[in-house]
Amino acid sequence: MARDVQITFDCADPAALAAFWAEALGYRVQGPPPGFTSWDEALDAMGVPAERRNDASAVVDPEGTGPRLFFQRVPEGKQAKNRVHLDVRAAPGLDGADRMAALEAEADRLVALGARRVERHEPAPPLGAGHIVMTDPEGNEFCLD
Template sequence: MPRTVQITFDCGDPAALAAFWAEALGYQIQSPPPGFASWDAALEAWGVPPEHRNDASAAVDPEGSGPRLFFQKVPEGKQAKNRVHLDVRAAPDLQGDARMAALEAEAERLSGLGATREQRFEPEPPMGAGHIVMRDPEGNEFCLD
């Protein structure tokens, strides 16, 4: 039986990182449970103290086809290079100059949201289509592909 996948990020500011990735991917912050107008109202009703209300957040695909992204607060900062990373498919059907121009435009947009650009890799046919390595606002590596 196939399984669904949730991608979990350890981070320092779950709400901010969830907002970044929601905007980056066209996702939305997960709605509060039924019966609550907001997450703050739900957390208040559940007795979660204010200092723990940003311990977790989630972003979801509004169409329900992509994986849920879950963000959990951890005390330590990022220490080393990611062993697993996301590839944001910003130009999957483009090649050459058109592909790299689309990736550059997306890198600029995400930089405006708090991402940082690391390195551009030029197309190297036949295997390499070209990509740009970025970091999210907490330093997690991802690629624009």
């Protein structure tokens, strides 16, 4: 039986990181529970104090096919390289110069949103199509593939 998957990020600022990834992936910040018109209204009803309202956030695929991304506040900062990372498929079906141009354009867009470019890997046929290593605003590595 296939399972749904949620990808969880430990972070310092769940709302900001959720906003970055929503924009990066074409996702949206998950809306409040049914019966509430806003998260503030829902969190008021749940008795969550103001200082705890950025403890978590989530983004979802508006078409319902991609995994939910969940962001949770943790006290410690990032310590080392990620053992798991996302590959953002920014140039499906393209190769060579067209692929790298599409990846460069996406890298520029994401840098404007707060990402950082780490390094470019040139195409190395037959198996290496080329990719760009990036980090999100909190330093989590991901690849534009």
